[in-house]
Amino acid sequence: MTRVVVLPDAEAVAQSAAARLLVTVQDVLTTKHVAHVVLTGGTVGTRTLAAVASSPLADSIDWTSVHVWWGDERFVPSGHSDRNEGQAQQAMLTHLPIPEENIHRMGASDVYVTADEAASAYLAEIEAAGSPKWDVLMLGLGPDGHVASLFPGHDGYTQPGADVVAVHDSPKPPPTRVSLGLGTIQRASRVWVVAAGAEKADSVARCLHGDRELPGAAAHGEETLWLIDAAASTLV
Incomplete structure (x- = not known):
C-alpha cells in the first residue's frame, strides 16, 4: 500500500516526517522491546x-530501545x-540519549581499505542484530530518481537481491x-520517501507511476509513504 501526502513546502515535509517518526517509534515500542x-x-x-x-515528543521516547542505521x-x-552520519550526529544524535552501541554507522575509508569491505x-x-525488519526506513529522492546510493542503470540498483552493496563510479560525487x-x-515494515522541490517533480511522478527504470519506484515496504511538497507534486 502506497500513500502520498502533499505538504506546502520543504519545511512542512521535514516537520511532518519528524512528527510521524516520533509517534511511530513510540507505537512500535508499545509492542516490541526495540525499534x-x-x-x-x-x-x-x-x-x-x-x-x-x-520536538517535545522526543522526551516521550525511550531512546535506549532505539537502534539507528543508515540507508547509505x-x-x-x-x-x-x-x-x-556526521550530519545526523550534529542534527539529532548529539541531542538525544541514544547509547553509542545502538548507533550503527557505515564504515569509513580510514577504517576499511575498500567499500566492498565496508559493505x-x-x-x-x-x-548480528538479527537481520531486523526496519520499523521505519527513510529515504530521500534525487532529481534522477535515485534513493540511498542506488542510481538508475547502475550496478548497485541492478543487484536486486543484495542487502548491502558497494557502489563504485557513482554518477553523483563522491x-x-x-x-x-x-x-x-x-523487507521494511515502513518505507518513507521524503522529497521537495520542483526539480524532483518529474522523478516523483515517474516513481509513483511505477517506472522501474528509477530506483525510487522500487523503494517500497509493507507500507510505503511519500511525503512531498507542492513543488514536487506538480506532475503526479
Missing part, C-alpha cells in the same frame, strides 16, 4: 532529524563533511559509497 530506524541524509532528511531532536554512506574518511562489515552487523540494497529495503 530499528534507518536514517537518510540530504537537505530534507537532515532537516527532519533536526526537527525530531527539537559516502566512502570517505571519518569526520569528513560528506558523511551522512561486508555492515551486512555482518545487520546479521564516487565511492556503501548502500543498503533493494533486498533489505523491500
Whole structure:
C-alpha cells in the first residue's frame, strides 16, 4: 500500500516526517522491546532529524530501545563533511540519549581499505542484530530518481537481491559509497520517501507511476509513504 501526502513546502515535509517518526517509534515500542530506524541524509532528511531532536515528543521516547542505521554512506574518511552520519550526529544524535552501541554507522575509508569491505562489515552487523525488519526506513529522492546510493542503470540498483552493496563510479560525487540494497529495503515494515522541490517533480511522478527504470519506484515496504511538497507534486 502506497500513500502520498502533499505538504506546502520543504519545511512542512521535514516537520511532518519528524512528527510521524516520533509517534511511530513510540507505537512500535508499545509492542516490541526495540525499534530499528534507518536514517537518510540530504537537505530534507537532515532537516527532519533536526526537527525530531527539537520536538517535545522526543522526551516521550525511550531512546535506549532505539537502534539507528543508515540507508547509505559516502566512502570517505571519518569526520569528513560528506558523511551522512556526521550530519545526523550534529542534527539529532548529539541531542538525544541514544547509547553509542545502538548507533550503527557505515564504515569509513580510514577504517576499511575498500567499500566492498565496508559493505561486508555492515551486512555482518545487520546479521548480528538479527537481520531486523526496519520499523521505519527513510529515504530521500534525487532529481534522477535515485534513493540511498542506488542510481538508475547502475550496478548497485541492478543487484536486486543484495542487502548491502558497494557502489563504485557513482554518477553523483563522491564516487565511492556503501548502500543498503533493494533486498533489505523491500523487507521494511515502513518505507518513507521524503522529497521537495520542483526539480524532483518529474522523478516523483515517474516513481509513483511505477517506472522501474528509477530506483525510487522500487523503494517500497509493507507500507510505503511519500511525503512531498507542492513543488514536487506538480506532475503526479
